[in-house]
Amino acid sequence: MNSMKAYRASILHFISEPTLDGGGVEFFDDGILLVEQGRVSALDSAEKLLPKIEQENIDLVDYSGQLIMPGFIDTHVHFPQINIIGSYGEKLLDWLNNYTFPAESKFSDQAYAQVVAEQFVQSLFSHGTTTAMVYCTVHPESVDAFFTTSSRYDACMLAGKVMMDRNCPENLQDTAVSSYEQSQALIDKWHKNGRSLYTVTPRFAPTSTPAQLAFAGKLLRENSGVYLQTHLSENVSEIEWVKSLYPDHENYLDVYDHYGLLSENSTFGHGIHLSDGELTRLSDTQSKIAFCPTSNLFLGSGLYDLARSEKFGVATSIATDVGAGTSLCQLQTLNEAYKVTQLQDYPLHSYQAFYWLTLANAKSLNIDDELGNFNTGKYADFIVLGSDSSSVFEYRYQLCQSLSEKLFLFMTMGDDRNIKHTYVHGECVY
Ligand SMILES: [Zn+2]
Structure with a gap:
């Protein structure tokens, strides 16, 4: 044969x-x-x-x-949050405290992380997703569990250990130095090991000290080709909080910019409430936004303005953001994306939509030479x-x-x- x-x-x-x-x-x-x-x-x-x-x-x-x-590509999804998808009633900051952090604290147990990783990767496949950019937890064990599973199927996956050294429960905190050392060890172990690609993952500015963000920038400088993922301007209270924690910066994006986190390999989740200056800077650095419509609607975060990002030349990918996103299925994500664009008189065409899930998302992650x-x-x-x-x-x-x-x-x-x-x-x- x-x-x-x-x-x-x-x-x-x-x-x-x-x-x-x-x-x-x-x-x-x-x-x-x-x-x-x-x-x-x-x-x-x-x-x-x-x-x-x-x-x-x-x-x-x-x-x-x-x-x-x-196969579909999902550019923003939290693997530990498969355990809290569909939890009632909160907006972003309470959602993190009441649902996300308790769920993520269990992943210090490698055996537990392994079981959930298996469930999660199988679920991606059963929902038609073959590649995803994935947040693990603060525990290196969670990254090992995830990549061990995804590499068994030889799937192209991008993932990393969350870096988080303040404003979260103590059992979920690393330190600036330990987050650097653990991330570097994981890069050495997993980046370009088969089809696995490492992604430096500070959760978002409020849960990192300036020292930790500086270490995130150092990881990017010292390891060419690794990726960055974090959250940006998802929610109005979040933006106010960033202002109070980083008073010397011009805006939210400027915090990340200052520490060298903007590049063509950087994907920022949400970007709903951005200024013209922030969009210009994202465009100049070829940084990407991951639009997560089911999550944005579920947490009441706001309507992402796709047309405005396009006007500024900012590339937008499309993603589920499970567990605040309500489905791992990118078909359902398109369903909500269509409604978000309809509300802004910019109805998403089906060709554009399926191009987005495949080749455009691959381009946004710079992996379109291999798939898409x-x-x-x-x-x-x-x-x-x-x-x-x-x-x-x-x-x-x-x-x-x-x-x-x-x-x-x-x-x-x-x-x-x-x-x-x-x-x-x-x-x-x-
Ligand atoms: Zn997210």
């Missing part, structure tokens, strides 16, 4: 930013994706590839009637979507006249029941 494998279905991916008339969209109603040693070997119509498949005796998996697309679409040689990280999630979905799906209509249905009514299979590095993981 040939070592190649072929998958037959309707197949969609984006070769560049799509236009509303379908520019940048590549779609085969009856297509074949050819995979060799975990990477894309070819993509074309079934008519063109079937003779080769018969001639070379290539194993064919038939998903006809279903839709294959690149089906260009030859990229990792075969892909999902199979079906329309049989519910009788209403199936009925409405049959009435759709065009690809963009079908995609729009997936992003409004879709959920994890539409995710039939998930493949990572050419292997079926769900």
